Amino acid sequence: GFKMGIVGLPNVGKSTLFNALTKTAAAQAANFPFCTIEPNVGDVAVPDARLDKLAAIAKSRQIIPTRMTFVDIAGLVKGASKGEGLGNQFLANIREVDAIAHVLRCFEDGDVTHVEGRVDPVADAETIETELMLADLESIEKRRANLVRKLKGNDKEAQQQDRLLAAAQQMLEDGKPARMVEVSDEDAKAWKNLQLLTTKPVLYVCNVSEEDAATGNEYSERVARMAADQGNAHVIISAKIEEEISLLEPDEAQMFLQEMGLEEPGLDRLIRAGYDLLKLETYFTVGPKEARAWTIRRGTLAPQAAGVIHGDFEKGFIRAETIAYDDYIACNGEQGAKEAGKMRAEGKSYVVKDGDVMHFLFNT
Template structure:
């Protein structure tokens, strides 16, 4: 008999990101976080300055997710209102060595990270005598180690408190379900603490569905998916070379395996953000490069295993964000809980069919309007009309 085909088991991701996705920009002081925030959000909210802790409270702004599909659907339906998908970005105060023990703005910084779904970690790889580096010189691997250590130390502290609480219940004894669950949770926390002490991040491990639920309830800092943004000079970004890149990759492969590294130039993005589209095109043509911002936004959605579905009509075209594998009732719940609770069916059109027929009636006549029940797993790009009880649609 031929050998059974091995099916690769899909890794279960931590967190519960959805339509209101939140990403925090973190890093040491003076690495370009606030300037990056201004460039990506086209917002004057940030407070870039040449001294530590220029940003004290996290600034917040929404970034539109680039989507050619959304643009095409708006062209077809010509709606009164257009609502694209968005990413909420927070510019969080710069971290310093000792933040886990409350140094600098450590406690505020770490509490703000707990509130986001994911992290953009900005790492400085450019030399500039006029911009102070809080550690005295530019050494990105040292900076990575400082941030990794502070987040791990704080998570170990969280784990110690959680373990204490679980053991209190587990030591009651008996065979109750609660005692059994707390014993299992205590064993899990001990495993997490060990890997943190070994320098690893929680997000880069493989967990069972049951373990994921327990970890999600702990809001650990190292459980946040992370994308490393390597801040280069304009020259290095354009030529795609920098003396630190190989060392950074080696560090990420060892301590944050599977996480993405995206080189970019805050200096260039800041300059582009002040230009017209024609001026931007000319500048990028001269440098023979592209802006990294669209990739930075869309890659975070991919990292979190997120997809989009659309609701379309003459009143509104809107792009909604869900995690891959979401079933129709739960997708309806992203719009409103009532739609999930009284779900009847989903009328689904495929994006390709809408582009081809350009008319809902023609799609229906062609037999392309699909009737799907509660077990239907929504696919990326679906256009959906939900039918629910109590006349809610």
Template structure:
């Protein structure tokens, strides 16, 4: 699956936000519905000050940062699950993503048309979630119809699957997202093949005016309250501000953000939140040729981490030399951490921590 799908009703600022995220201007942004038809995909660098600090110590020939993928998907309208607007196309595009980023309009502007006639973020979220629920209901109903017929075969997998599908069906019939249903890891694995929409991790981006960027507003508070029930994060962004920032020099950006009462661009927070939403974390390798951030899943062991460099590293893994980022900075590199006794040697069962500095020993 590709990364994070940016979704929302038409004219909430999705494509403007995507353009700012990718700094590529690849997504058309205009003041009319269905401006985005084919999904635009952008690989985005994950802002991480740690890699800059590592580079100061190592002075490498090059620095390579971690990336995360964002996808700008066409605006959805009520009735999408029945084919309204770009319905089926929207749903198939989002089905291929690993997580959902819902952009919600939280600003008043008579010059920007709202597809529903007025600003109401919770109504907008419910429209999107309602369509996702209806799409999942259709998927589950078809799966149940097929698998119930197979129960007569006494197939063990089918006998395990049907009760899970029935549990999902009952939950969806209550108009609830599957991400709020208490499923075991085994049950999630059984239904993984269906690429259900409402089970995906979700984050909400509240698109506000420039004046509300630092503190938010009453619309944002409503979204925050709603997101609590889904255990989802809320990020405040002003798509208009982010668009303006892309045209500025670095020094001017800092001054502009300071004048707005914020320390960093909202997009930086969004990209980091998206990285976390996907269950990803970073470890580093640091040598004179290259300082690099490597992307792995949270909970990955040392051999898995080695495998993202090269599959041979995972197959032939023997052990890893490890130092925490904090110790690496404190003692100025590998030599200092070894002399201070804080550099460790870890084996195959070691679970990599975010920010670890690692070197691998392996059999070719």
């Protein structure tokens, strides 16, 4: 599955947000409860209204949403890259995530201490980014030193790694994150395998006060401009509101949201933003037994999409029977779609589309 790491300076609202995300009724969807893998790892159901509509039409007995994992990576402070605080262990945690949700304090509250003694989310973002850049520089130097012997042996893979590491090093020494390096298609895989911290896409989470939840504020506007300049994304959330929602029953939560002038919980927006950032999409399998959502990367071909369900589906792939979501709804289900000629047979080169209802045929 896909993993998002929640980072940020101390006291910006990370734990509040993480707890709300993983305890909310939506996250605990039906018969697939939220499970705690470790205290700081939460497996959250991805909310998707389409799945409920499909299940209603097919009279599915079970609804199984797709999942996204959030990791609360606390302890990142100034000096983390030098092993201060609990630094290094946390940097190792960040290495393993697909994207970073960077929580920024955009609320004022005299009772909550700010580590730097002032509210300045853009400066905070730079503090954390600097630590990540320093950590990358350090690991690059170590890795390049380790490659020296292999390079003398004319090892092609080592040459590629060293060339990419050198490009990243140059960028970082210029004071910019490694994600600014332009990488060719041929190098894309090796580049990703370097697992540099500053190549991970970043979603800035502006934690605003309850009053500002619907509108944002001056602080979140500054973050929005910074994110746009960097090509990163941002969302506005009030961790306090999310915490309160997580304690309510779904219909109470709906009323509470309305009172706050919000259309949907922050969880939904956060996950959607994460999906966009990671270029993820959802396809469905629907039948009387269950309606289920599956996550793929945008552009995934039918056999690899089948492989998300089971490796054998990919290996023995013959073809897929596909109904677009809108057709499935308009034709009131599979039978109707078939009769209307909306069920397509698709082969190995079919690019699965967001919302497709899929049925895979395969050899065992």
